[in-house]
Amino acid sequence: MSLQGFYLLPHPPIIIPEVGRGEEKKINKTSTSMYAVGQDISQKTPDTIILITPHGVMFRDAIALSYEDEISGSLANFGAPTVSMRLPINKTLTDKICTLASEAGIPTVKITAQLLKKYRTSFQLDHGSMVPLYFVNQYNKNYKFVHITYAPFSDIDLYKFGIIIGRAVDELGEKAVVIASGDLSHRLKEDGPYGYNPYGEKFDNEFLRYLEQGDVSGIFSMDKNTLVNAGECGRRSVAILLGTLDGKKFNGNLLSYEKTFGVGYGVMKFNILSNDASKLHELEGIQNTVREKKQNQSNPYVRLARESLTTFLTKGEVIKQLPDYVTEEMKNNRRGVFVSLKKFGELRGCIGTIFPTTGSIAEEIIRNAIEAGVHDPRFNPVEKEELLDIDFSVDILTEPEPATKEELNPKEYGVIVSSKGRVGLLLPDLEGIDTVEEQLSIASRKAGIKPNEEITIQRFKVIRYKED
Numbered sequence: 099m100s101l102q103g104f105y106l107l108p109h110p111p112i113i114i115p116e117v118g119r120g121e122e123k124k125i126n127k128t129s130t131s132m133y134a135v136g137q138d139i140s141q142k143t144p145d146t147i148i149l150i151t152p153h154g155v156m157f158r159d160a161i162a163l164s165y166e167d168e169i170s171g172s173l174a175n176f177g178a179p180t181v182s183m184r185l186p187i188n189k190t191l192t193d194k195i196c197t198l199a200s201e202a203g204i205p206t207v208k209i210t211a212q213l214l215k216k217y218r219t220s221f222q223l224d225h226g227s228m229v230p231l232y233f234v235n236q237y238n239k240n241y242k243f244v245h246i247t248y249a250p251f252s253d254i255d256l257y258k259f260g261i262i263i264g265r266a267v268d269e270l271g272e273k274a275v276v277i278a279s280g281d282l283s284h285r286l287k288e289d290g291p292y293g294y295n296p297y298g299e300k301f302d303n304e305f306l307r308y309l310e311q312g313d314v315s316g317i318f319s320m321d322k323n324t325l326v327n328a329g330e331c332g333r334r335s336v337a338i339l340l341g342t343l344d345g346k347k348f349n350g351n352l353l354s355y356e357k358t359f360g361v362g363y364g365v366m367k368f369n370i371l372s373n374d375a376s377k378l379h380e381l382e383g384i385q386n387t388v389r390e391k392k393q394n395q396s397n398p399y400v401r402l403a404r405e406s407l408t409t410f411l412t413k414g415e416v417i418k419q420l421p422d423y424v425t426e427e428m429k430n431n432r433r434g435v436f437v438s439l440k441k442f443g444e445l446r447g448c449i450g451t452i453f454p455t456t457g458s459i460a461e462e463i464i465r466n467a468i469e470a471g472v473h474d475p476r477f478n479p480v481e482k483e484e485l486l487d488i489d490f491s492v493d494i495l496t497e498p499e500p501a502t503k504e505e506l507n508p509k510e511y512g513v514i515v516s517s518k519g520r521v522g523l524l525l526p527d528l529e530g531i532d533t534v535e536e537q538l539s540i541a542s543r544k545a546g547i548k549p550n551e552e553i554t555i556q557r558f559k560v561i562r563y564k565e566d
Contacts, residue, residue: 100268101342102142103275104368105135106309106332106350109153109229110281110361116178124358131353131365132233138367139275140237146188146274147234147241148263150338152331153226153279154247155219157207158478161199161259163192164221164245165208171223183228183235188242191274194266195244204259205249226279226331244274248334250442252487253318254385256334260341261378278339280332282306282362290360292329301328302355302362305336309350309366314340314377318384322489326443330362339368347374389486392565398423399492399563402460403437403467404485410468411482417464428460434495435462436525436560437470439480441488447474452495452514452523463492493525493560501557508537511557520545526560 112118113129122129139147155162164187172182192208199206207213211221227245248256267274282305283298284291301324308316317333317340325333353365393408395401402424406417420429436450449469456462467490471480480488498514506513512526515538522545524537531537539549547553 100272101264101274101276102144103139104339104343104348105139105275106278106280106336106339106364106366106368107132107135107230107233108281108332108363108365109151109226109279110359110363111173111176111178111225111229112359113363114173114176114178114181114229114232116181117173117176125356125363127354128356128363128365132230133236134353135365135367136233136235136237139234142273142275143238144241144273144275146191146244146272147231147277148191148244148246148267148274149227149230149277149279150246150248150335151224151226151279152248152335153224154245155209155214155217156247157249159249160205160207161249161251162207162209162247163196165189165192165210166221169221169223169243169245171228173225173228176225181228181232183223183231185223185231185243185245188244188272191242191244191266191270191272194270195263198262198266199259202258202262204251204255204262209247230277230279246338248338250334250444252385253334253337254381256337257318257341257344257378257381260338261344262341263338264342264344276339276342278332278335280330280335282328282330282332282364284329284331284361285327286357286362287360292360294360295327295329297324297327298329298362300324301330302357302364305333306350306352306355306364306366309336309368310352312347312349312371315380315384318381332364343368343370344378345374345376347371385486392486395565397563397565398425398428399463399494400490400565402428402463403490403492404565406464406467407471407480407490408482408485411471411480411485416468420460424460428463429458431459432457433459433462435459435466436493436495437463437466438491438493439470439488440491441484446484446488447471447477447480449474450493450495450523452498452521459494489565491562491564493562496559496561498556498558501555503534503538503555506534506537506555506557508532508534510559512560513537513541514556514558515541515545515547515553516556517542517545517547517551517553520547522547527562
């Protein structure tokens with residue numbers, strides 16, 4: 099046997115009648131489509147349902163697969179304790195997936211109740227699983243379950259993991275379906291959970307169009323700014339699902355799309371049209387193009403930061419001779435420098451110096467890029483395999499000057515606060531920091547300065563360089 103069905107399903111708890119208490123009627127098209135998918139899956143009579151969720155216990159460095167005899171949960175946290183389910187786990191298939199993933203160099207972890215005790219959390223179903231399965235269970239409860247929580251890996255590794263799922267199903271002769279659980283943009287309305295961002299609507303439109311067309315390359319080539327600003331939780335689930343479809347020509351049948359509550363809910367069934375060549379080589383080509391672009395940035399500041407950390411992680415060396423692209427300004431001037439690393443839009447490391455500690459801006463960048471990648475105490479050290487997914491930015495600080503509270507502007511000026519030898523700094527123009535009060539509070543907290551203590555304020559500007 100093999101994989102029999104492929105679906106993208108959202109997971110808004112409000113769609114469950116016991117949770118919504120009438121509000122679910124506002125997304126009736128989504129409800130109708132979910133029931134239709136439940137019927138479709140029932141007609142396929144799968145032995146196993148494989149579900150990929152964003153809301154299980156997530157590890158940064160391994161894809162998590164639940165591994166007990168059974169797993170249970172309820173929607174009590176959403177006011178509906180009577181909505182519950184207990185599902186037997188297909189441990190044989192889970193084992194096979196983990197074995198094949200290990201052979202391919204993709205880290206996985208088998209989640210048990212004992213393991214999760216170490217992380218002070220419990221072994222249970224998440225709402226990202228229960229909401230889609232609620233509609234499946236209306237028509238069929240006679241199946242085993244494979245419960246997967248994706249990790250924040252590169253798209254290509256998630257795709258490869260999807261290929262592995264397909265192989266495991268084939269080799270064991272399983273009859274199974276795959277559900278990618280995920281909502282689309284959460285930034286479609288001002289009164290939505292994360293406000294409005296024009297990239298949210300752009301993401302939903304492009305993402306669904308590519309899926310309808312069966313255009314895997316289009317999905318993997320989407321603009322970085324769109325992905326970072328969309329505020330979605332379904333793309334990585336879909337990347338794995340697309341891997342399960344590798345070697346097949348397919349299209350997506352969009353059963354419904356609604357954004358009533360400011361979140362995009364797309365329900366899609368994928369149809370296999372014929373056999374096709376594997377897309378893996380083509381996708382790796384896209385990845386290599388991205389790598390080359392990042393390694394050959396036109397801006398010398400971020401290019402040097404990337405080269406510094408890359409050299410250190412791959413060769414264990416610090417750059418001694420400045421590359422030819424380093425400018426005279428970078429060689430001859432001394433400034434405080436901050437190097438920031440972001441991975442998929444989330445901070446991955448940031449270290450800097452208020453005042454210069456080396457002989458030049460270039461040396462300061464080389465030093466602080468390594469510090470941000472390896473020695474930021476808030477994060478595990480960056481692995482060389484992550485470099486392709488990390489975006490670098492470099493902030494060059496102007497000379498700090500004394501300032502009053504009235505002379506600050508969090509979008510224009512960074513701040514340095516000090517009291518009794520304790521010093522805290524906050525860069526300007528940071529997302530979510532819109533007022534002087536927020537800026538001073540965070541900078542003071544970083545320095546361990548209490549709210550009632552007197553502070554001395556300095557302000558500075560930065561010249562910010564980002565990767566293309």
